Amino acid sequence: xxxxxxKVQQAVxxxxxxxxxxxELQATSMALIAKExxxxxxxxxxxxxxxxxxxxxxxxxxxxxxxxxxxxGLNQEGTIQERFFGGWERVIExxxxxxxxxxxxxxYSFSPYIYEPVKMKAYLGGWCAPMNLLYQEAIDQKLFVxxxxxxxxxxxxxxxxxxxxxxxxxxxxxxxxxxxxxxxACWKAVMLxxxxxxx
Amino acid sequence: xxxxxxKVQQAVxxxxxxxxxxxELQATSMALIAKExxxxxxxxxxxxxxxxxxxxxxxxxxxxxxxxxxxxGLNQEGTIQERFFGGWERVIExxxxxxxxxxxxxxYSFSPYIYEPVKMKAYLGGWCAPMNLLYQEAIDQKLFVxxxxxxxxxxxxxxxxxxxxxxxxxxxxxxxxxxxxxxxACWKAVMLxxxxxxx
DNA sequence: TAGTATAGAATGAACGTTCTATCTATTGAT
DNA sequence: ATCAATAGATAGAACGTTCATTCTATACTA
Numbered sequence: 001x002x003x004x005x006x007k008v009q010q011a012v013x014x015x016x017x018x019x020x021x022x023x024e025l026q027a028t029s030m031a032l033i034a035k036e037x038x039x040x041x042x043x044x045x046x047x048x049x050x051x052x053x054x055x056x057x058x059x060x061x062x063x064x065x066x067x068x069x070x071x072x073g074l075n076q077e078g079t080i081q082e083r084f085f086g087g088w089e090r091v092i093e094x095x096x097x098x099x100x101x102x103x104x105x106x107x108y109s110f111s112p113y114i115y116e117p118v119k120m121k122a123y124l125g126g127w128c129a130p131m132n133l134l135y136q137e138a139i140d141q142k143l144f145v146x147x148x149x150x151x152x153x154x155x156x157x158x159x160x161x162x163x164x165x166x167x168x169x170x171x172x173x174x175x176x177x178x179x180x181x182x183x184x185a186c187w188k189a190v191m192l193x194x195x196x197x198x199x
Numbered sequence: 200x201x202x203x204x205x206k207v208q209q210a211v212x213x214x215x216x217x218x219x220x221x222x223e224l225q226a227t228s229m230a231l232i233a234k235e236x237x238x239x240x241x242x243x244x245x246x247x248x249x250x251x252x253x254x255x256x257x258x259x260x261x262x263x264x265x266x267x268x269x270x271x272g273l274n275q276e277g278t279i280q281e282r283f284f285g286g287w288e289r290v291i292e293x294x295x296x297x298x299x300x301x302x303x304x305x306x307y308s309f310s311p312y313i314y315e316p317v318k319m320k321a322y323l324g325g326w327c328a329p330m331n332l333l334y335q336e337a338i339d340q341k342l343f344v345x346x347x348x349x350x351x352x353x354x355x356x357x358x359x360x361x362x363x364x365x366x367x368x369x370x371x372x373x374x375x376x377x378x379x380x381x382x383x384a385c386w387k388a389v390m391l392x393x394x395x396x397x398x
Numbered sequence: 399t400a401g402t403a404t405a406g407a408a409t410g411a412a413c414g415t416t417c418t419a420t421c422t423a424t425t426g427a428t
Numbered sequence: 429a430t431c432a433a434t435a436g437a438t439a440g441a442a443c444g445t446t447c448a449t450t451c452t453a454t455a456c457t458a
Contacts, residue, residue, distance in 0.1 A: 022311065023311055024224070024310055024311050024312050025223070025224075025225050026224050026225045026312065027311075103309070107306065107309065107310075110302070110306065110364065110367075110368075111223055111306075112221065112222055112223050112226075113223050113225065145380070145384070147377075147380055147384075148371050148377075150365070150370055150371050151362065151365065151370075151371050151373075151377070151381070152384075154361045154362060154364070154365040154370065154371075155358040155361060155362055155381060155384070156358070157361055158357035158358045158359070158360050158361025158362070158364075159354040159355070159357045159358050160357070161357050161361070162353045162354060162356055162357025162358075162360070163350065163353060163354055163357070165309065165353070165357075166349070166350065166353040168309075169309075171349055171350075171353065172347050172349050172350050172353075174350075178346075178347075178350070181344070181346055182346075182350070182354060185344065185346075185351075185354070185388040185389060186388060188387055188388050188390075189384040189385060189387050189388035190384060191387075
């Protein structure tokens, strides 16, 4: 997940992520990060300017990673429907493969602790933009209802996030077919005319 | 919002909510709460056992309030479709009327800082249960797709939350007709057969 | 022999909480 | 009606701890 960083930085970032998810930012002290990562506080400050910088770096790294991960499902060749399903499947897959990163972004994307420019850059560099384009394309082809694509993508992303949240909390199980049905429901929500069966 | 509390408690709860939204839990110190609420630290501890208790009390109070607010839209007489629209309209209305409370619950419902029993009680006492019942009813009547109603409600709630988030962040505007279209999309997503125009 | 990497103690500020003192309101006996 | 007496409400200083960060010393590497 943090391939662009050296060993020490990776240890710090991984540990910080784990502690923040387990115990809240509020309870994530430098001393604890040092102890659990096996890197002394002095050395942490050799590689990071401050605690804030660690958390913001973490945010940037995860968003970038997530963006690349989801885009692999989105940018494949195929019909709009195939790319639609491919994209959202990757979002779910991401949340299962990297639940801590997923949760972290979800929890802190609206936190004042993350610098505004970092959030801005994350939004533009992530997978939202390509997904918006796909929706726009579908709208142009009179396949989707004529609404703001940003709004539709946002709604569907919310559905996915809350599906994952519900599952993480043990409210329900989520097998492969449930996921397909869920994405299918999203597809139906925005389709203009009813036809085309799911693949 | 905090009618069941005395003046001092109300001042503390309101102030705490505002600061947490503005500056993060992490930066919400007792000294700051005292200063901004006009209640001395000594007196705060006369009414609350600890900082954790304040935040958890805040959580409980807001969830209860939200539950009652949304239920007013849900429990009215009418067809399933009318109650469906009525319920989700209230969710959006709530988020516009009390954005701080809405954001707070949204941000901290998965935080380890909120005690597990508090979250549990909140889930049962809120509006999720009645909404689940409505969906179950619709499924029984072969009006909705035969999926777990908890899952469907969770998805739709996610859509609403992210609509609100997108709007709060200024990604798009959300007029009355946009809201109707959004809820309509949710309705279409789970409907079994295509008919019945929106009211 | 530089220069970088690492460790851990030291530092001063800020934190949550407690302590002590003062103020206010209520009670009940005269 | 007046005045002690008592209990609760309020304020703010004090306390001990923990925090993020810095400093200093030592180890490693080239």
